[in-house]
């Protein structure tokens with residue numbers, strides 16, 4: 059299967075959802091009702107209210123400017139507007155800076171696919187010949203470090219861990235020292251994601267950030283938030299929350315293969331202003347892919 063077919067097959071539920079809601083409304087004359095129906099269909103497809111309204115507005119402007127009378131003529135405009143919204147600087151880019159340590163801090167609530175994503179990233183860069191180190195800074199759950207150790211072994215990457223309940227910032231401190239002494243290219247940091255205590259979570263992430271700032275000034279740093287695309291608009295709330303704790307540099311959206319709510323990607327990225335770096339469309343290592351806005355929208359629109 060080609061990569062595009064794989065992506066399309068991963069996105070089949072979302073495509074069906076989006077096309078089910080949109081299909082009916084793109085025939086006939088353009089009237090005010092059309093924009094209302096469009097907004098509604100986009101909201102049903104989990105694109106998000108603000109983004110749905112903006113997309114409808116873009117179509118309205120184009121129709122007015124170019125005296126478009128047929129709804130069908132606006133189909134490609136919708137596709138282009140969605141693509142454009144996703145083309146935020148840095149989208150699809152997660153490249154390692156050569157000649158220095160790269161640190162990716164992976165955040166997100168429990169269950170979104172953080173550890174799996176980190177493992178996939180480790181495997182990917184390891185296979186590309188990079189020296190990779192994983193840091194188990196989710197010390198809240200012993201299982202998290204165990205899960206990471208499986209990935210580390212599989213990827214041929216080193217793992218830095220301490221006992222359950224250890225200070226996550228201390229793990230990161232150790233990991234940076236190890237990364238420096240081993241000449242690692244990439245340090246991937248797994249963090250805890252329990253949300254029931256917001257203040258603690260924020261404090262913990264801020265402390266990790268301070269250690270990185272102090273101990274690895276020359277490093278290239280990415281603060282990546284992992285979101286489960288299946289949670290739709292709730293993911294946007296998570297982006298806001300984590301954005302308050304750390305200066306996020308990008309998003310990774312997982313589980314797009316299992317949901318009909320993938321349209322949410324458009325709204326989450328647009329409304330948070332954060333570029334989508336990678337998407338997960340399955341459990342295999344090769345199912346974590348760089349995000350390409352044009353390809354993504356094409357996979358949604360082309361049956």
Ligand code: GDP
Pocket residue numbers: 166167168169170171172173174175251312313314315316337338339340341345
């Ligand atoms: P964490 O609690 O955020 O670290 O989440 P985990 O990494 O433990 O992942 C939770 C579950 O989601 C696991 O069963 C993963 O295999 C699964 N998962 C992660 N990413 C994807 C994806 O892109 N597609 C699918 N189908 N499952 C995924």
